[in-house]
Amino acid sequence: MDDAGAPGVVLHADAGAFRERAEPWLMKAEDEHNLILGLSSALAGTDPGEGENRQLWATVEAHGSVVGCAFRTPPYKLGLTRMPVDGAALVAREAAFGYRSLPAAFGPNEVVEAFGRAWAGATGALWAPGLPQRMYRVDEVVHPVGVAGTLRRATDEDLPRVHRWADDFARDAGHEFMTPPAARERWIRQRELYFWETDQGPAAMAVATGWTPHGARIGYVFTDREHRGHGYASALTAAVSQLILDGGRRFCVLYTDATSPVPNRIYPRVGYRLLVELMDVKFG
Numbered sequence: 344m345d346d347a348g349a350p351g352v353v354l355h356a357d358a359g360a361f362r363e364r365a366e367p368w369l370m371k372a373e374d375e376h377n378l379i380l381g382l383s384s385a386l387a388g389t390d391p392g393e394g395e396n397r398q399l400w401a402t403v404e405a406h407g408s409v410v411g412c413a414f415r416t417p418p419y420k421l422g423l424t425r426m427p428v429d430g431a432a433l434v435a436r437e438a439a440f441g442y443r444s445l446p447a448a449f450g451p452n453e454v455v456e457a458f459g460r461a462w463a464g465a466t467g468a469l470w471a472p473g474l475p476q477r478m479y480r481v482d483e484v485v486h487p488v489g490v491a492g493t494l495r496r497a498t499d500e501d502l503p504r505v506h507r508w509a510d511d512f513a514r515d516a517g518h519e520f521m522t523p524p525a526a527r528e529r530w531i532r533q534r535e536l537y538f539w540e541t542d543q544g545p546a547a548m549a550v551a552t553g554w555t556p557h558g559a560r561i562g563y564v565f566t567d568r569e570h571r572g573h574g575y576a577s578a579l580t581a582a583v584s585q586l587i588l589d590g591g592r593r594f595c596v597l598y599t600d601a602t603s604p605v606p607n608r609i610y611p612r613v614g615y616r617l618l619v620e621l622m623d624v625k626f627g
Contacts, residue, residue: 350405350430352437359387361400368409374480377560377596381553403430423450428457435461449623459624473623475601479615484585490578497536512565539579546570547579559587561597581613
């Protein structure tokens with residue numbers, strides 16, 4: 344661009360090239376950038392795909408420095424970090440060269456709204472605010488008392504239950520794309536999936552994922568319907584978070600639906616504090 348101080352978008356060939364450029368900036372807020380750090384690490388060295396299936400790895404830069412990032416791994420929605428709002432509009436225009444359509448985008452509220460407006464302008468698609476989300480962080484766990492049960496890792500024998508509960512979780516959360524069965528099998532193989540075990544059997548599950556140098560992410564926290572209201576999800580989240588911290592990480596993060604009162608009540612009780620508010624925009 345003519346104005347060297349104005350933001351511009353740099354597209355990277357693959358996750359590895361993106362990570363080499365973006366990691367120093369992303370690590371300045373490692374907790375907030377857990378998803379993009381973990382994903383780019385996992386996909387470094389893999390084929391980025393072609394056409395509509397090609398991954399998007401972009402940095403927004405001004406004065407020769409990274410000031411924001413964007414990514415997409417089709418068919419999933421496009422993700423945005425904090426960045427100047429005019430940078431989000433530039434990302435939308437670049438993305439429109441690579442994709443005919445997007446299901447959604449997510450990121451910090453002001454940034455993703457700017458992206459939504461620019462995407463609609465570039466493609467003619469309609470856009471609307473979607474799910475509001477919150478991201479939380481814990482450094483010191485507060486353990487619930489009086490909750491019956493114990494933590495245990497899932498095994499291959501648990502796969503039928505994992506598939507059933509993961510589908511139920513996705514439906515409850517309104518996810519447009521189910522987690523592939525291979526990913527669920529990988530959770531077990533990599534010893535990342537946990538149950539809260541009671542006298543009646545498993546009551547809740549959670550996954551420890553998104554590993555970064557100093558943190559990890561708790562996800563897919565789900566309590567079977569017949570076991571809800573007994574504090575099992577709180578106890579499980581606290582126990583898995585503690586396990587991660589005891590293993591040498593400094594913090595854990597997780598996402599919630601900002602409109603759902605239960606998770607936004609229970610997670611602060613076990614030590615999680617609000618980190619950032621985000622939202623989806625959906626396209627039609």
